Amino acid sequence: MTTWKLIKEPVTGQENSVWREREDGKQESMLIIAEEYQKWLSEGNTPLPAENT
Amino acid sequence: MPYGQINADQISTSVQGYSLGAGNSSLLKNKIINGACVIDQRNAGASVTITSDGQYTVDRFKCNASQSSKISAQQNAGSVTPPAGFSNYLGITSLSSYSIGSTDYFAINQNIEGYNMADLNWGTANAKTITLSAWVYSSLTGTFGGCVRNSSGGYCYPFTYTISSANTWTQISVTIAGPTSGTWGGTNTTGIQVYFGLGVGSTYSGTAGAWSTNLYLSATGATSVVGTSGATFYITGVQLEVGSSATGYEYRQYGQELALCQRYLPAFTAATPAPLCPAYTTSTTNARGIFILPVTVRSVPTGIVTSAAGTFGYSSGSPFTASAVTLNNSGSANACWVDFTISGASASSGGTIYCPSGTATIYFTGCEL
Numbered sequence: 001m002t003t004w005k006l007i008k009e010p011v012t013g014q015e016n017s018v019w020r021e022r023e024d025g026k027q028e029s030m031l032i033i034a035e036e037y038q039k040w041l042s043e044g045n046t047p048l049p050a051e052n053t
Numbered sequence: 054m055p056y057g058q059i060n061a062d063q064i065s066t067s068v069q070g071y072s073l074g075a076g077n078s079s080l081l082k083n084k085i086i087n088g089a090c091v092i093d094q095r096n097a098g099a100s101v102t103i104t105s106d107g108q109y110t111v112d113r114f115k116c117n118a119s120q121s122s123k124i125s126a127q128q129n130a131g132s133v134t135p136p137a138g139f140s141n142y143l144g145i146t147s148l149s150s151y152s153i154g155s156t157d158y159f160a161i162n163q164n165i166e167g168y169n170m171a172d173l174n175w176g177t178a179n180a181k182t183i184t185l186s187a188w189v190y191s192s193l194t195g196t197f198g199g200c201v202r203n204s205s206g207g208y209c210y211p212f213t214y215t216i217s218s219a220n221t222w223t224q225i226s227v228t229i230a231g232p233t234s235g236t237w238g239g240t241n242t243t244g245i246q247v248y249f250g251l252g253v254g255s256t257y258s259g260t261a262g263a264w265s266t267n268l269y270l271s272a273t274g275a276t277s278v279v280g281t282s283g284a285t286f287y288i289t290g291v292q293l294e295v296g297s298s299a300t301g302y303e304y305r306q307y308g309q310e311l312a313l314c315q316r317y318l319p320a321f322t323a324a325t326p327a328p329l330c331p332a333y334t335t336s337t338t339n340a341r342g343i344f345i346l347p348v349t350v351r352s353v354p355t356g357i358v359t360s361a362a363g364t365f366g367y368s369s370g371s372p373f374t375a376s377a378v379t380l381n382n383s384g385s386a387n388a389c390w391v392d393f394t395i396s397g398a399s400a401s402s403g404g405t406i407y408c409p410s411g412t413a414t415i416y417f418t419g420c421e422l
Contacts, residue, residue, distance in 0.1 A: 007379045010339035010392055016382040022358075029379040030356035034419055 004030070004037065006050040015050050083303040084165050085247070086113045086313045088187075088291035090141040093128040094320040094416060095358075100127035102148070109421065110161075111143050112314040117160040117248070117270065123151050123279050124159060124251065135289055136188045136222040138302065142289035145251060150282040158270050159251040159279050161288065164204070164422035166351060167244035173231055173295065175203075175245075180231025185247065186299035189214070190222045190287040191278065197286075198250040198261065198275025201229055204243035206268035208235030213261040213272045224290070226299035232264050241351050243422045247293060251286055252277035312348050319346045319354070320416035323408040325364075329415070332367055332393070332406045340367035340393045341381065342406040346417070350386045355419030357391060364413040367395050369404030378415070389417060 004018035007029070018037060019029045030037050041047075092112040101108065102125045103116045110116060110126035118124060129135075130144025145161065153159070173181045185201065194216050202209035210232070214225035238244045250258075250271030259265050261272035278286045290302045305313075321344065323329045332342040346354075357380045359365070365375040373395040381390035393406060407413075 007377075009382065010341075011335050014382075017379050019377065019379050025361065027359050027362060027378060028356065029359070030418070031380060031382050033382075034355035036356070 003045070003048055004040065005048040008050045018047055081303070082292075082294045082300070084169055084245075084293045085163055085291045086317075087111060087310055088289070089139055089302070089304070089310075090114070090128055090143045090289050091307065092311055092314045094314065094318055096128070098128045100125050100130065111141075112318060114143055114161055114163050115421075116145070117158055117162050119157045119159070120151065123148055130287065131285060133190065133220075133287065136224070138304075139188065139289050142188075142190070142287045145278065145286045147279045147281055147284040149279070151252070151279045153252045153254045153277055153279065155254040156256045157252065157254040158257050160199075160253065160270050161249045161251065163247050163291070164243040165245040165247065165293070166422060167238035167240045167242055170237070170244035171239040173237075175231050175237040176233070176235050178233055180233050181295050182228060182230050182297050183293055184226055184228045184296055184299050185212075185293045186224065186226035186290070186302075187249075187288055187292070188222050188224050188290040189216060189249075190220065190285075191216050192219055192283070192285045193276055193278065193281060194219050195276040196274060198253065198258065198272030199227075200246075200248040200250070200259075200270050200272070202246050202248070202269065203235050203237050204246060205236065206246075207266055208232055208237075208264060209259060209267060209269040210264050211259040211261045211269050211272035213275060224299075228297050235264075245293075247291075249288060250275050252279035315346075315348045316351050317421045318416055318418075319348070319350055319420070320414070322412065322414045324412045325408045325410055328405045328407045329365070329413060330406050332404050334367070334369070334398050334400055334402045334404070335392075337398050337400050338394060338396055340373070340375070340395050340398065340404070340406065342391045342393060344389045344391055344415075344417075346387055346389065350417070350420040351422070352420055353384050353386050354380070354389055354417035356380060357415055357417055359415045360411070360413050362394075364408055364411045365393055366407055366409035367393055367398060367404055368407055369399065369402040371398075372409055373398050374409050380417075391415070
């Protein structure tokens with residue numbers, strides 16, 4: 001799996017979701033409160049920063 | 054015009070002796086969802102290698118695996134003829150000859166939502182007896198194992214069953230007296246966990262036929278499917294019902310079974326140029342799709358899995374192809390916003406999210422157990 005990347009909410013600009021491309025070609029987006037993402041963080045991983053738009 | 058008399062929860066004359074929650078005459082007796090493995094929204098029949106613990110296969114079933122890439126799972130793997138009355142099954146194939154360690158575990162699992170098992174009164178003096186049944190098929194013979202337990206794993210009932218003939222469908226059943234102790238969830242979290250072991254180490258294997266407060270997934274001495282490269286284990290017709298004997302499998306209509314699955318995995322598919330949902334633009338670079346979920350889901354979705362962004366587009370007269378798709382954080386159990394990054398649209402316009410190329414798929418995650 002590739003690294004999660006933070007995404008800014010288009011209206012508020014808050015970074016409350018992440019995105020990544022999976023090995024099977026599908027794409028995945030998840031809220032930062034999601035259990036799976038929190039587990040990924042707890043394993044010492046760090047997401048890529050959000051783009052400045 | 055009396056035609057049968059309803060007395061408490063029993064039909065006492067026309068179908069004597071059968072309660073409405075048990076027996077061949079019952080309705081919605083099977084607490085397992087997609088027990089006939091008909092629905093496969095995630096993989097659409099494709100084989101998946103199990104690389105992570107708890108990876109989902111056909112709807113409502115997942116594979117527990119302490120080691121990556123030791124098994125694959127696929128609806129109708131191996132293309133054998135299902136048992137009479139069934140059209141599909143879940144097939145597991147061992148990808149190596151793996152010697153399980155004491156803490157290893159490989160299993161097929163389905164978690165039953167608390168709302169759907171609260172009537173069993175488990176954890177009380179009135180706990181009801183249940184019977185778990187299934188059709189199984191394996192390239193191996195011997196004693197196989199599994200477990201029924203609560204969500205914490207603090208109350209477990211390991212069981213065994215026998216497959217005597219290789220590559221032959223065998224119907225098995227296990228009757229379990231309901232536990233009068235233990236904590237069993239009664240709302241939208243996990244109520245009962247059902248496991249069919251594929252190779253479980255000694256730490257997580259217990260004595261069959263008795264409730265235990267140890268954390269188990271299977272029974273001591275059970276056959277290890279992962280121990281033989283190429284070994285297969287297929288299963289269908291899984292049913293968990295009230296009563297002390299297995300009754301005929303409850304065939305639900307496709308639409309009913311799909312709706313039951315959608316509570317845990319709402320999914321949308323559209324082939325070009327079909328629409329997916331209404332939408333509006335929040336800016337010139339973002340179209341917000343309004344996905345009305347097909348049923349009220351178990352819990353508010355926290356993620357999405359989609360096909361490539363280019364399979365999604367926004368149309369408000371002019372078409373705009375998406376370059377990214379992300380779940381918005383303001384969803385509910387009935388509807389979710391999804392943001393599609395586009396370029397050059399009119400701000401504050403109304404339109405449609407559609408599929409401009411190929412097939413667009415999106416499913417919402419975080420609702421499963």
